[in-house]
Amino acid sequence: MHHANLGTLLRTCDAVGACLAVPPWRWVDEALARGNTLRRPSCVHRVGDPLRWLAAERAGGARVLGVELTDEAVRLADLPMARRRTVVVLGHEATGIPAEALDNLDAAVEIPMIGTGLSLNVAVAGSLVLYKLAGLS
Template sequence: RLSLEEVKRVKRHPVSVLLHNVRSLYNVGSIFRTCDAALCRELILCGFTPHPPRKEIEKTALGAVETVPWRYFPRTNEAIQVLRSEGNKIFALEITDRKRNYTTIEKDDFPLVVVLGNELTGIDQDILNLCDDAIEIPMFGVKHSLNVAVASGIVLFESIRIYRKLFLGEI
């Protein structure tokens, strides 16, 4: 377990999460906590996604607001433009006609930003059009969606597993 000082100095995984118009403060807090556990590079909050300081975020983040680097952009398209200029690939986590499984991330896809959308409406088409690709988690039941915080954890940890295998030789 890293101390607060160590976590500020450690090299983070080259995977970030961008939240586009996520409405639930509790989901945002939960995603902060997952980003901390995964040692992701940063969390980018956009549009009407709530951002710190908010007690509801802190309630589920359990201190992760202090350990996860984060930025807020009022406009998601501007965030994507900045992130792309920093050398990131931008992947939407959304069911689209592209049908790329989230387990197929490759070496050239890093550093990676995973975009997650609103709990009810997903990612707006204009934002999807700005993404380099779209990935999805296969659904097998009646419901064809997961809670945004759950989905972020699945994709974040799988992306990091792939990164560590490809770049660090871990199995």
């Protein structure tokens, strides 16, 4: 929803050695072109059908981890470093991760909050989880 988030996430992905998977929509490419302040090419996968791609990643052995406040979610502090290929799913700023994608998760991770807001900005939430998975924080 807020295009600047894609550029922020792209920089985090680059910092931790991850790739960013995005749907092949024109506004996504425009947002990435505007938000990419890195000086060298970064790793971006254009994913045709995100749900089908998630299912294929799972079938291929990747762990699919949702970043979302859910009842069964693991707390960020208890999330171990990723030891195998891991796909991190982030939600829409207004509506979160859609139900069809939640069905395709192996697990969910939540970032506990004690403030008055109901959720974090998606790029902040994604960056915190990526750093934990990378073992850099």
